[in-house]
Amino acid sequence: MGGITGWERQRSAAAARVVRAAVRAVVLTASLAATPGVLPVRAAPRTSLSECIAGPARVEVIAGIGPRGEIRLASGVRAVPDSLRWPDAPEAASAAQAWLEARLGARVTMIPRGQPDRWDRVRADLLIAEGEEDLAGGLIGAGLAVADANEADSLCRPALRLVEAAARARRLGLWRAPLPGAQDGPALRAKAGHFVVVEGRIRHIGERGARTYLDFAARGTDGLTVTVSKRTWRMMRARGLSAASLEDRRVRVRGLLEVRRGPTLEAAVDGIEVLDEADRPEAGPDRERELRR
Missing domain, CATH: 2.40.50.90 (OB fold (Dihydrolipoamide Acetyltransferase, E2P))
Incomplete structure (x- = not known):
């Protein structure tokens, strides 16, 4: 060498x-x-x-x-x-x-x-x-x-x-080993019960009454879902993050990994970092309603 x-x-x-x-x-x-x-x-x-x-x-x-x-x-x-x-x-x-x-x-x-x-x-x-x-x-x-x-x-x-x-x-x-991918279900399941840092692209966001769900894999496939409590989501929105500004964005997330139906972690206010693209303006109310499904 x-x-x-x-x-x-x-x-x-x-x-x-x-x-x-x-x-x-x-x-x-x-x-x-x-x-x-x-x-x-x-x-x-x-x-x-x-x-x-x-x-x-x-x-x-x-x-x-x-x-x-x-x-x-x-x-x-x-x-x-x-x-x-x-x-x-x-x-x-x-x-x-x-x-x-x-x-x-x-x-x-x-x-x-x-x-x-x-x-x-x-x-x-x-x-x-x-x-x-x-x-x-x-x-x-x-x-x-x-x-x-x-x-x-x-x-x-x-x-x-x-x-x-x-x-x-x-x-x-x-950081010697690469970060696990948000769509790599088996690798994530192996880390259940541990604090993880994961990178991936948000494919779908669903806002519900008590929680917001950020899905990193297509429905029916094994990948990460990040949940955000209503209180935390409100704080994130005050910082400029929303369903419209996050969907299809590549992010880094961190938190304690659990396995429910699939790999899941609960994000804190500072638990989501947007990795690429310049900040986009907030979408109008029509686009917001479209994403709340």
């Missing part, structure tokens, strides 16, 4: 610069959020600002690493990096655990966000005091975790999706 070409080295260096720049953007956003009188930049309006409000920053020391990315601080506080989903795959989870354990004893600036989670752990931005490393950005940038809102309505740190995209482009960690 031949050696690495100059072009490949340039491409690798450019990708690395993208990751570093994205992480710096994440750190800057977190720093601004903690600065009195400066509002954090957000990608879209939120319905529950309390989930993302940044509290006062304070310096802590990492004293231990618990299960699934729990950070135990010397003060006794238990924290988890905000806007990060811990990996399900054992190999990736072990690598992520080792990545965090390498930072034991480090001084961090902790910026709490919103209310503690159901296990009374503080959701926080955690920035290594010496340097510009951000724990969530570092894990996601290494391909060891996914940017996700978890139990919150919206992603508080949307810049982390840029970090994730750079890791995916370089096929790091979780």
Whole structure:
């Protein structure tokens, strides 16, 4: 096999610069959020600002690493990096655990966000005091975790999706294998019970009273269906997404995969990303009614 070409080295260096720049953007956003009188930049309006409000920053020391990315601080506080989903795959989870354990004893600036989670752990931005490393950005940038809102309505740190995209482009960690296709029913069924990121084109949208259904495969074939609750669909529409603007669009979706009649996942507000085509204007009421079938 031949050696690495100059072009490949340039491409690798450019990708690395993208990751570093994205992480710096994440750190800057977190720093601004903690600065009195400066509002954090957000990608879209939120319905529950309390989930993302940044509290006062304070310096802590990492004293231990618990299960699934729990950070135990010397003060006794238990924290988890905000806007990060811990990996399900054992190999990736072990690598992520080792990545965090390498930072034991480090001084961090902790910026709490919103209310503690159901296990009374503080959701926080955690920035290594010496340097510009951000724990969530570092894990996601290494391909060891996914940017996700978890139990919150919206992603508080949307810049982390840029970090994730750079890791995916370089096929790091979780992204070494191609994403499963939304029309590949058998591959999706094999991931039942796990959090997945899937890409595909929406073939049909059906709006019902309680839920909206996004079908990625033709009727009678084995493929993904994404369900969206009435409340979440209303929030998506406030952001400019609708049946008319999404049908026949290629998207990336994420969520916990279940198998009912076929592979299904429930999408959160930030769980659908449009991948191609310039944003189209909203369709008129006639087109909207046509799609609500």
